[in-house]
Amino acid sequence: MATGIKDKVAILGMGCSRFGERWESGAEELMVEAFNEAIGDAGVDVSEIDAAWFSTHYEEINVGKGGLPLSIALRLPNIAVTRVENFCASGSEAFRGAVYAVASGACDIALALGVEKLKDTGYGGLPGGLGGTLTPQWSANGSAPGNFAQLASAYRAKHGVERDDLKRAIAHISVKSHANGAKNPKAHLRREITEEDALNAPMIAEPLGLYDCCGVSDGAAAAIVTTPEIAKSLDKERIVSVKALQLSLSNGSESGHNSWDGSYFHTTRIAAKKAYQEAGISKPREQVSLFECHDCFSITEMVTMEDLQLSPEGGAIKDVMDGFYDADGQIPCQIDGGLKCFGHPIGASGIRMLYEMYLQLQGRAEERQVPDPSIGMTHNLGGSPMSNVAAVCIVGAQG
Amino acid sequence: MVGITAFGGYIPKRRLVRQAIVDAHVWADPGLARRGRGERAMCNWDEDAVTMAVEAARSCVNSGGTTPEALYFASTSAPFADRQNAGIVSTALSLPESIASVDLGSSQKAGVSAFIQALGAVQGGLYEQALVVASEKRRVKAGSPGELAYGDGAAALAIGADGLLAEFVAAQSATVDFVDHFRSATEAYDYTWEERWIRDEGLAKIVPPCINQALAKAGAAPADIDHFIMPSTIGRAVAGIARQVGLPAEAIADNLAGVMGEAGAAHPLVMLLHVLETRAKPGDLLLLAGFGQGCDAVVLRATEALAQFKSAQGVSDALANRQPEDNYQKFLAFNDLIRLEKGMRAENDDYKTALSVTYRKRDMLLGLVGGRCTKCGALQFPRTEVCVNPQCRAHGTQEPHSFRDEPASVLTWSADYLAYTADPPSHYGMITFKEGGRFMTDFTDVTVGGIDVGTPVRMVFRIKSVDSRRGFVRYFWKATPAGGA
Numbered sequence: 050m051a052t053g054i055k056d057k058v059a060i061l062g063m064g065c066s067r068f069g070e071r072w073e074s075g076a077e078e079l080m081v082e083a084f085n086e087a088i089g090d091a092g093v094d095v096s097e098i099d100a101a102w103f104s105t106h107y108e109e110i111n112v113g114k115g116g117l118p119l120s121i122a123l124r125l126p127n128i129a130v131t132r133v134e135n136f137c138a139s140g141s142e143a144f145r146g147a148v149y150a151v152a153s154g155a156c157d158i159a160l161a162l163g164v165e166k167l168k169d170t171g172y173g174g175l176p177g178g179l180g181g182t183l184t185p186q187w188s189a190n191g192s193a194p195g196n197f198a199q200l201a202s203a204y205r206a207k208h209g210v211e212r213d214d215l216k217r218a219i220a221h222i223s224v225k226s227h228a229n230g231a232k233n234p235k236a237h238l239r240r241e242i243t244e245e246d247a248l249n250a251p252m253i254a255e256p257l258g259l260y261d262c263c264g265v266s267d268g269a270a271a272a273i274v275t276t277p278e279i280a281k282s283l284d285k286e287r288i289v290s291v292k293a294l295q296l297s298l299s300n301g302s303e304s305g306h307n308s309w310d311g312s313y314f315h316t317t318r319i320a321a322k323k324a325y326q327e328a329g330i331s332k333p334r335e336q337v338s339l340f341e342c343h344d345c346f347s348i349t350e351m352v353t354m355e356d357l358q359l360s361p362e363g364g365a366i367k368d369v370m371d372g373f374y375d376a377d378g379q380i381p382c383q384i385d386g387g388l389k390c391f392g393h394p395i396g397a398s399g400i401r402m403l404y405e406m407y408l409q410l411q412g413r414a415e416e417r418q419v420p421d422p423s424i425g426m427t428h429n430l431g432g433s434p435m436s437n438v439a440a441v442c443i444v445g446a447q448g
Numbered sequence: 449m450v451g452i453t454a455f456g457g458y459i460p461k462r463r464l465v466r467q468a469i470v471d472a473h474v475w476a477d478p479g480l481a482r483r484g485r486g487e488r489a490m491c492n493w494d495e496d497a498v499t500m501a502v503e504a505a506r507s508c509v510n511s512g513g514t515t516p517e518a519l520y521f522a523s524t525s526a527p528f529a530d531r532q533n534a535g536i537v538s539t540a541l542s543l544p545e546s547i548a549s550v551d552l553g554s555s556q557k558a559g560v561s562a563f564i565q566a567l568g569a570v571q572g573g574l575y576e577q578a579l580v581v582a583s584e585k586r587r588v589k590a591g592s593p594g595e596l597a598y599g600d601g602a603a604a605l606a607i608g609a610d611g612l613l614a615e616f617v618a619a620q621s622a623t624v625d626f627v628d629h630f631r632s633a634t635e636a637y638d639y640t641w642e643e644r645w646i647r648d649e650g651l652a653k654i655v656p657p658c659i660n661q662a663l664a665k666a667g668a669a670p671a672d673i674d675h676f677i678m679p680s681t682i683g684r685a686v687a688g689i690a691r692q693v694g695l696p697a698e699a700i701a702d703n704l705a706g707v708m709g710e711a712g713a714a715h716p717l718v719m720l721l722h723v724l725e726t727r728a729k730p731g732d733l734l735l736l737a738g739f740g741q742g743c744d745a746v747v748l749r750a751t752e753a754l755a756q757f758k759s760a761q762g763v764s765d766a767l768a769n770r771q772p773e774d775n776y777q778k779f780l781a782f783n784d785l786i787r788l789e790k791g792m793r794a795e796n797d798d799y800k801t802a803l804s805v806t807y808r809k810r811d812m813l814l815g816l817v818g819g820r821c822t823k824c825g826a827l828q829f830p831r832t833e834v835c836v837n838p839q840c841r842a843h844g845t846q847e848p849h850s851f852r853d854e855p856a857s858v859l860t861w862s863a864d865y866l867a868y869t870a871d872p873p874s875h876y877g878m879i880t881f882k883e884g885g886r887f888m889t890d891f892t893d894v895t896v897g898g899i900d901v902g903t904p905v906r907m908v909f910r911i912k913s914v915d916s917r918r919g920f921v922r923y924f925w926k927a928t929p930a931g932g933a
Binding site for chain 1: 791792793796799801802805806809812813826828829830832836837838859860861862863864865866867868869873874876877878880881884885886887888889890900901902912913922924
């Protein structure tokens with residue numbers, strides 16, 4: 050009988066580069082920037098790292114395949130480096146690899162580092178990939194905003210929501226993230242916006258306007274993990290440990306079987322349920338202090354609030370408009386600006402979310418600090434509503 | 449006795465308003481001012497001679513009773529010069545691989561020629577049934593007479609011996625190397641000589657003797673002809689031929705110039721379908737003629753069965769499913785007549801197509817064939833090794849099942865201004881089939897606001913994307929509002 054990951058692995062140190070259009074930096078510089086902060090925070094030497102997990106998504110415009118780019122950029126001492134890729138959830142996947150390595154006892158100290166250098170494509174938005182030799186010959190001619198925008202059509206139909214009411218709610222989501230991002234010196238987008246700005250922005254994919262879409266950013270984030278015992282032996286205080294780490298992948302039923310209505314994330318619901326069970330959380334709306342969700346688009350964040358059981362089904366719009374998820378609300382969401390404003394360097398994002406939860410739980414989030422958080426959660430999603438990878442991670446004070 | 453046993457037609461939904469063409473070019477040619485009447489049928493960016501042929505042939509086959517052993521495809525605008533275009537049509541309709549397939553082209557009479565060849569093959573006993581489909585999307589330069597006069601369209605005829613709608617009575621051909629226009633193998637556009645010369649030295653001298661010989665073979669007098677079906681974009685040319693031969697003036701069939709323009713090699717058959725659908729009565733004699741480096745003439749007699757026949761989609765139905773387009777820029781853009789900035793995202797289409805994959809998955813990609821689980825009955829697309837039904841997941845249980853004609857409706861959608869398409873915004877979404885199965889698909893022939901959750905859709909065969917670097921056209925199926933909404 051599996052006993053789960055709860056309290057078996059502690060975060061020893063974390064680092065995150067400044068996100069944004071880092072024209073002056075390549076992936077190498079970004080990796081080093083995040084790693085130097087993490088290793089300094091951990092207070093160990095690079096020679097003490099037993100193994101590393103490395104996440105990137107777009108190998109074509111980024112660093113290429115394999116674990117070598119990380120090993121070479123950091124001049125790691127010939128340790129094992131495993132490259133992982135799981136769409137936009139790649140960062141969570143790297144973290145999972147490092148955490149499981151420590152939990153297994155195979156490693157004392159492990160590194161997870163994610164990076165994405167996106168701004169070398171020559172155009173805005175994410176680059177389109179072919180997805181193999183068969184997929185491009187039949188799959189719809191889409192983009193990320195168009196895929197996620199479809200949630201809105203199904204959500205409106207299911208819950209009888211008028212387009213204007215939905216537009217206002219998702220505008221509020223973006224206004225909130227911009228307000229939070231403005232307080233984050235590492236964030237990509239640091240300008241506050243108004244609801245009118247969001248509502249009147251150019252249309253990208255009906256009903257998502259420009260401000261409903263997250264930033265496309267360069268960046269890297271790193272986590273160094275170890276056992277709680279080693280963390281304590283290094284005189285670490287306010288140790289943050291992993292409470293749950295769950296991943297759920299689509300198996301084609303949403304996209305191929307008529308049992309899904311298109312208005313929610315089937316996988317997020319499964320991953321969240323398992324994560325709460327693993328962490329021993331029975332009333333998430335009351336127990337979760339704050340969270341980072343995968344707000345690639347405002348509509349994604351809105352339906353995810355329900356999928357994470359934080360808002361009742363059909364109740365996210367009311368919670369959003371009531372300010373439940375605002376910085377001063379009951380469960381602050383995207384307190385660091387989220388993908389929306391901190392930015393979304395794909396391979397780094399899952400680790401960036403954990404970085405903010407880690408800072409918050411240690412009381413080091415400065416202007417953004419939420420009073421006395423005990424449980425932080427990250428939700429990192431890759432793919433599209435019809436076919437995706439959902440990762441949910443819960444962290445909290447060791448013990 | 450052999451003849452026509454079923455038919456189906458297709459005309460693209462978009463009709464370019466001629467006045468829009470005139471408005472764009474009248475500054476250079478004041479004579480155009482009076483030529484702005486009516487509309488010309490205009491392919492959407494994702495249509496070509498093959499996709500239109502599939503739609504016409506599909507309507508013909510779906511009208512019942514057709515199991516062709518041979519497929520004749522006629523066009524002077526076939527997308528592939530060396531790849532059997534008829535084979536694409538055949539696979540798209542899941543016709544058996546034992547079928548014979550023939551492409552004909554190189555002349556504006558190719559449609560009628562294909563018809564005669566098919567009639568002859570069935571009459572001679574080579575095949576019991578054959579399918580003829582003629583389709584045309586003629587390329588024209590901006591500002592050329594053809595831009596106003598031509599239109600896109602397709603017609604399909606099933607040939608057999610039983611259940612005849614029209615009997616084949618006689619045929620006569622003539623071959624004369626009269627070059628009224630030409631397009632060499634390496635050129636994109638036609639080069640055309642003077643109309644008056646074409647009318648007086650070509651049409652007036654080549655067609656009448658051929659028609660007279662056909663009538664003689666049929667044992668019919670010119671006055672017996674109830675419908676004279678012959679296209680020409682040259683004013684009064686057909687009326688002149690009728691007068692020369694002695695055909696009744698009222699027998700001259702509507703050339704549909706006002707509503708669609710002339711669809712090249714397909715047009716005689718498009719007009720034939722229109723006559724069969726709207727005017728021909730049992731017992732009527734029909735004279736069909738095609739012109740181009742000679743002439744092909746066919747005499748047919750309508751039967752009693754014609755009155756009862758209803759095509760799944762005829763030319764008249766297709767003409768009625770109409771969306772006027774007054775934006776001439778779209779015509780220029782769709783037909784590569786203007787050097788447009790398409791953006792870097794358009795470069796994503798220029799990838800090498802894995803032909804081995806295209807072949808392995810040919811029933812899926814061309815025929816929209818998915819699977820039906822023989823254990824739980826779940827329909828699914830694509831067909832896979834393991835059943836998609838979460839309650840089943842059986843291995844190796846799926847038999848082929850085509851979703852071509854399954855009714856479906858929209859589950860989710862968006863109109864995307866970011867993804868590249870020649871006709872923004874890119875409409876796509878998840879559709880669910882009424883009997884089971886779903887997938888995310890492109891929508892086509894949709895205007896902004898024309899799609900919503902629950903909108904009924906039907907599947908149509910279209911260009912998926914074009915690898916412009918290697919000149920490869922990729923085809924797949926898309927959803928379009930059912931009933932031409």
